[in-house]
Amino acid sequence: METLVVEDLLLLLLDDEKGHIAGEGTLYYTLGGAVLLELALTGRVRVEPKKSAFGSSTIQSVGSIPPTDPILADAFTVVAKKPRTAQTFILMLGPSLRTKVTDRLVERGLVRRNTKKVLGLFRSTTWPAEDTRHEAELRERIRAILVDGAEPDPRTGAIIALLDASGQMPLVLKFPGVPAREIAKRVKTVSEGVWAAEAVKNAILATNAAITAATTAAVINTVS
Numbered sequence: 001m002e003t004l005v006v007e008d009l010l011l012l013l014l015d016d017e018k019g020h021i022a023g024e025g026t027l028y029y030t031l032g033g034a035v036l037l038e039l040a041l042t043g044r045v046r047v048e049p050k051k052s053a054f055g056s057s058t059i060q061s062v063g064s065i066p067p068t069d070p071i072l073a074d075a076f077t078v079v080a081k082k083p084r085t086a087q088t089f090i091l092m093l094g095p096s097l098r099t100k101v102t103d104r105l106v107e108r109g110l111v112r113r114n115t116k117k118v119l120g121l122f123r124s125t126t127w128p129a130e131d132t133r134h135e136a137e138l139r140e141r142i143r144a145i146l147v148d149g150a151e152p153d154p155r156t157g158a159i160i161a162l163l164d165a166s167g168q169m170p171l172v173l174k175f176p177g178v179p180a181r182e183i184a185k186r187v188k189t190v191s192e193g194v195w196a197a198e199a200v201k202n203a204i205l206a207t208n209a210a211i212t213a214a215t216t217a218a219v220i221n222t223v224s
Helices: 005-013 024-041 070-081 086-107 133-146 154-166 180-191 198-223
Strands: 045-048 058-061 114-118 122-126
Touching: 005 024, 005 086, 005 133, 005 154, 024 045, 024 070, 024 086, 024 154, 024 198, 045 198, 058 070, 058 086, 070 086, 086 198, 133 154, 133 180, 154 180, 154 198
Parallel strands: none
Antiparallel strands: 045 058, 114 122
């Protein structure tokens, strides 16, 4: 069974040895954005671009039959009830995703779940790598796009855009010997969706804007 974008994204965010998640404080927004992009990539939702600088993109469902995948079906139901802004969508969906997605990665044998008590009181769970072959293939596709200049395929392009929006790309993707400015230039091109069909491009831009807005709000609230 093919992995979802949200599964591949979380796999990249997980440290293979220690099993910690990069950017866990704002993880909900990034995972919610990944599910939104999956629905757009599969034609289950469309994005109406914002009509002004102060407006918001609107997500609308396409069709009435939910996807067969449970995670996508739940997400589709949220937007099928009524159109939502991209930010509202990811805020509604995000909080339940970490557990669902880590469980699936464990079931697929890609990571293992380690749970222990810290100081004998607090339960701590990590997800170190179990089988790295799938992640290695994913990283090679990303490298081909960002370093070798290959044309992005829709799924890998979406993952790159999500990593960029999450702010975790420098932590989880390293390309020794390649100038950072060249990688940044290529990431910007991919994140702007200029390579994608119009519907997917609109979804990428709306999702990235929503993740950025939600993450910024979370940081402000934490500081306050």
